[in-house]
Amino acid sequence: EAQVTQNPRYLITVTGKKLTVTCSQNMNHEYMSWYRQDPGLGLRQIYYSMNVEVTDKGDVPEGYKVSRKEKRNFPLILESPSPNQTSLYFCASSLFGADRTNYGYTFGSGTRLTVV
Amino acid sequence: QKEVEQNSGPLSVPEGAIASLNCTYSDRVSQSFFWYRQYSGKSPELIMSIYSNGDKEDGRFTAQLNKASQYVSLLIRDSQPSDSATYLCAVIGSARQLTFGSGTQLTVLP
Numbered sequence: 001e002a003q004v005t006q007n008p009r010y011l012i013t014v015t016g017k018k019l020t021v022t023c024s025q026n027m028n029h030e031y032m033s034w035y036r037q038d039p040g041l042g043l044r045q046i047y048y049s050m051n052v053e054v055t056d057k058g059d060v061p062e063g064y065k066v067s068r069k070e071k072r073n074f075p076l077i078l079e080s081p082s083p084n085q086t087s088l089y090f091c092a093s094s095l096f097g098a099d100r101t102n103y104g105y106t107f108g109s110g111t112r113l114t115v116v
Numbered sequence: 117q118k119e120v121e122q123n124s125g126p127l128s129v130p131e132g133a134i135a136s137l138n139c140t141y142s143d144r145v146s147q148s149f150f151w152y153r154q155y156s157g158k159s160p161e162l163i164m165s166i167y168s169n170g171d172k173e174d175g176r177f178t179a180q181l182n183k184a185s186q187y188v189s190l191l192i193r194d195s196q197p198s199d200s201a202t203y204l205c206a207v208i209g210s211a212r213q214l215t216f217g218s219g220t221q222l223t224v225l226p
Contacts, residue, residue, distance in 0.1 A: 033214070042218040043160070043204070058213065090159055094216075100149050101167065102208050107159040 002027045006091050013081055013115055015039045021111050023091030032074040033058070033105070034066065036094040037086040043090070049074055066097035081115040088112050119143060120207050122217035130225050135192040137220050139205030142186065149181055151190045152200045154219065158179040160204055164190060195224040 013019055023084045025032065033048035035058075045058030047104060049068040063085055065077040074093075089112075092105040122139045129135045137151075148167055152160035164179040166172045166188070172179045178191040188207075192199055205217040 035216075040218075043216040045213060045215075048213060088157075094214075102212075102214070104150050104165050105160075105182040105206075105214055106162070110157075110159050 002106070004091055004093050004106050004108035006089075006111050009109060009111060011111060011113050013113070015082055015115055016080050019081060019113075021077050021078075021089060021091075021113070023074045023076065023108060024072050025074075025091075025093040025106070026072065027070065027093060027095065027106065029093035029095050029106075030071070031096060031102075032068065033092050033094075034064070034074070034076050035090045035092065036060065037090065038087050046076070046089075079111075083115045086113060086115050118135050119209065119215045120205055120217040122203075122205050122219055122220050124220060126221040126223055128135045128223045128225055131195060131197060133195050134223075135195045135199065135222055135224070137190040137192075137203050137205075137222070139190075139207075139217055140186055141188070141205075141209070141215075142209045143207065143209030144186065146183075146186075146207045146209040149179070149188045150206040150208075150214070151177075151179060151188075152204040152206060152216075153199075154204055155201045163186075192222075195222045197226050200224050 028109040044060045049055045057082040091108040094105045107108045140222040151164040154160045166181045176193045180189045202219040204219045
């Protein structure tokens, strides 16, 4: 089954304790991205990757890191989490056509992170 | 000005009616437009994509695009209670990134 897999689904952690949220897709998609969703603010892009070893900042990158060493994986790293990073996180991937048309993003199931 | 704007709602329609959801965008060179449905606590699910002016129909859903007016809409015919969700308009603009509106909450009343 074609899918984007995120882990963990739920995570409660303490301020300052490094954590990684994993994201993997099995669709051979070039493009991957991380979003956070907060009430009243909608979905905001954190980082994205156009291909292996190519990453760039989205709208809200502060406090996050990413890496893209393999096409299928795009982990999100919080080096020193703070309470304002409590949110619902989504990983997404997408395929671009030969003419660079984007055919829509497939989202993972989400990770609900609480930082206390 | 927000890049993608939607009426936040909530929008309530009776079962069997047509639900009309609207979206405007600011980036004139935007080429790809999407509607996602999101149930509470779940991930967004792609329901429609549209790339050229006019209407595109898929089952009970019709997406409409007017690039001159920078306007996208979604019509849901014969609305069902299971259609109750938040509908997100999303646009790929000149930066080639997907930007979402804040969503319209739809409730279909039995």
